Amino acid sequence: MIARVRAGESEAYAELVRAHAETAHRLALLLGAGAEAEDVVQNAFIKAYRALGGFRDGAAFRPWLLRIVANETKNTVRAAAR
Template sequence: MVARVRNGEAEAYAELVRAHAETAHRLALLLGAGADAEDVVQNAFVKAYRALGGFRDGAAFRPWLLRIVANETKNTVRSAARRRAANARAAAVAAGTAEPGAPGVAAGDPEADPAGRVLAAERREELLTALRALRERHREVVVHRYLLDLDEAETAAVLGVPRGTVKSRLSRALRELARLLGEGGGSGG
């Protein structure tokens, strides 16, 4: 059937999709895709179609497809977790509360030390001011790596630069932030 698809028979790929869609959907659900399972499966089938040129003749299609579904599910679940964490951090900064889970301070906890909240807010404002003072390309790499929680490869892809450029810009940006904050963060912490 894969050979028929490679020869341009669109209906042959539709048959492959029909034959494996239920299993692919079940796998996506079992691996944690939840409400995104249908999107995961659709993306996996698109990726599989595009990658058919590299599919080995004589190899089993189903395991190959399910590996793509598993990878797509893992990426989707990881991405959703990063988005939730980034949204929580952004909400905490916008609300002027400590980041949820920060040691010794619970976000929105009325029993939290008022002096500690003031100090944390001052530190956060110092950091944001220093971040705004960075050159745009340095600020971008810090934001993507630490505030959006992307890894180096993802940051490189988003910014359209090599991974080594991300590393060097990040190094320069962190040195500049340390300088702007007075080496120790400006508040003895």
């Protein structure tokens, strides 16, 4: 699937989003994003898309994406606390 995205198939990335959006949203909520969870997930998917060039071939996409979601959530929660 990643190879298809890198080849320019936008529908392939849409499939990845559909497959992982619910899990990513739940993680953002669990980590404290609250009402910002949808924005956190959307930003995480955008960052993941932009970073696909550095994604290792053969690596699992889900843990990589969820790490991005976790980092984005942490940044959002930290910014809200300021």
